[in-house]
Amino acid sequence: MTSIDVRTEIRGWLDRELGTAATDGPYASLRGAGGPGREDEAFEERRGWNRHLAENGWTCLGWPVEYGGRGLSVDEQVVFYEEYAGADAPHKVNHLGEELLGPTLIAFGTEAQKQRFLPGIRNVTELWCQGYSEPGAGSDLANVQTKARLDGDEWVIDGQKVWTSNAMEADWIFVVARTEPGSQRHHGLSFLLVPLDQPGIEVRPIRQLTGGSEFNEVFFTGARTEADLVVGGVGNGWRVAMGLLGFERGVSVLGQQVGFAREFADVVDLARTNGAINDPVLRDRLADLKVELDVMRANAARMLAGVEGGSGSDAGGGAASIAKLVWANWHQKLGETAMAIAGPASLTAEAPYELDRFQRLFLFARADTIYGGSDEIQRNILAERVLGLPREPKGA
Template identity: 50%
Template sequence: MKLGFSQAEEAFRAEAADWLQGQMAGEFRDIKGITKLTEKPERRKEWEQQLAAHKWSCIGWPEEWGGRNATLAEQVIFAEEYARAGVPGRVNHIGVELAGPTILAFGTPEQKARFLPGIAGGTTIFCQGFSEPNAGSDLAAVRTKGRLEGGEWVVNGQKIWTSLAHISDWIFVVTRTEEGSKGPKGLTFLMMPIDQPGIEIRGIEQINGDAEFNETFFTDARCPADSLIGSVGGGWQIAMGLLAFERGVSTLGQQMAFRNELDAIIEVARANGSANDPLIRQRIAKAEIGLRLMRYGALRMLSNTDHSRIDGAALTYKIQWATWRRNLGELAMDVLGQAGEVTGNPEYEWDTLPNLFLYSRADTIYGGTNQIQRNLIAERGLGMPREPRGDL
């Protein structure tokens, strides 16, 4: 396991940091520090295209598809410097980190030529259609149906928690295409254009006042027959491959954002005197230790990663960081005290730390709830017997 970086890699870090900091101090200074994914969407789409123009959008991709063929270490470095520079979250994270790598791994040459240039160029925004109201984190329980009709897939059903669907161009959807099938069998992975009469998007307002999530309804929505990735009925395998990419290099950049949040908590604790409380100091120390352990664990996980599958270590990572950050949000509110419970903004806008607390409530739910993660660790990581699942 390599925990350090070479001289050449540190030179790459300096190049990336210089460019990112220059952008945030220059043309794109108006988006620096934005935390809400729905804020200034058009400017952030322009930022996606700026990244692409300088080949910083998807550096781990092959050069022929707009990347830099960057090494794992270089991808980690860029993710860290991206967060360190205060650059806002990517509005095309789903396209760059999930859809694109999935197409690279499983798509046909024609599908690569069709989708990858737009994703890499920042002109095609993707969202994800996995979760459903009655399925939650259990992807094998999806009920959205698809059927072939006249050379097209016709889809009916509902997805929920589709992040940024309202500003996206395409959605990848797991549908049940085999009548009477149950569990992971009979699922197909489709790429569907959003701008069509058969797709309706309704926003879901969150507890922190943001509305990045949506309900997405499909009523005879359509896409060409060749829009499926993989094979008919092979959607489960594609979805599992995609989830392996979800636990990839971006995890290190995510941790740099966590670093910024913990530093903000420490700064407030020193300023308002709560750092004098031994219990608060103990909790801050525990958070610091947890963050460092996550970094070492993520580096080890990435050093051993085979992106065609999710290994045992990767299965533990989601529950680890989600639980850590939920506790961090509670620590933030305890450090703030009563000042964290009131906002003077009539638009229900909160400062960084109260917003951290509110948003962190979702961390143990999206991307697979903690309960589902424990099942995955037990069944797929440890090989234990499957939990009873009713009629599945």
């Protein structure tokens, strides 16, 4: 199958299921549902959509065929994400399982772990959330304090995770925990698979600026999981966690760029509708955003070419960290520009607290420079690992 074949197949399928500008499909009401800042929107309906994708062979596209995937190339996967975003298809509820944990298990897991968990991820019958960040270890993952100790044939886990997306809906959580007493930084960590439905785990939703509660705190008090549910071996959690983050910045990044292009087009339409396009300052801001968006897309394609060529995570001189810095700050500027174009009306919300799409864009984008690796951490990575500069002094 070629990229052209994939594009023709997925575009036709999406047109039938979601509809086009002239027709409606059976899932037309879900167009545009979900996404950053709205992960809890129409969740059950989107779960049904995600299972419909699976039944029709549109999940796990890059997984090997022997594990239920389609074995598509990077180019073919990029085509899917472009078409999916271009159709304004609903945000998938299974992203953390399909795009992050699944590839991580395929790369680092035992055969028993793959056979146990990959089918549930592929069929969207088991949802996952990510247990990385902690109150004192947000972007600095090496500062993890959650502990796990072996008790017979089980791990016993104590600690806290925060900013855990969709923990209220998930069945399992993958947890980076400190399994070697007295260890520091990236040493002595392990990557554990933990069931959420048990007495030792409490999930507390966090109400956010956008009004939703997709983020959560997760408390572990004597929580348990089986001894063999450690991925990559005991003490190798840092290596596995970094491998997972590499998958996070994989082919779906170009789909993200298409989503950004859609948001940008909406902001331009708003400026044309309310006359703000005639303001030379706002028009220049929009022109700058358009040029930067085109550059981001070109750089994303170049980064993916490095990945397909077998380059490591630092390919292109820290390309992943550079990309994160660029898109996060660009997205914030887009939200700020949307508010400037909307004018005074952007400062008010409908009762009780109903935000429009531009207000949600602005508010949620404030977090872009924090989650997934803060700007400070990304700059430190580039300075220390790419440029070879001295480490930042502690307490600085």
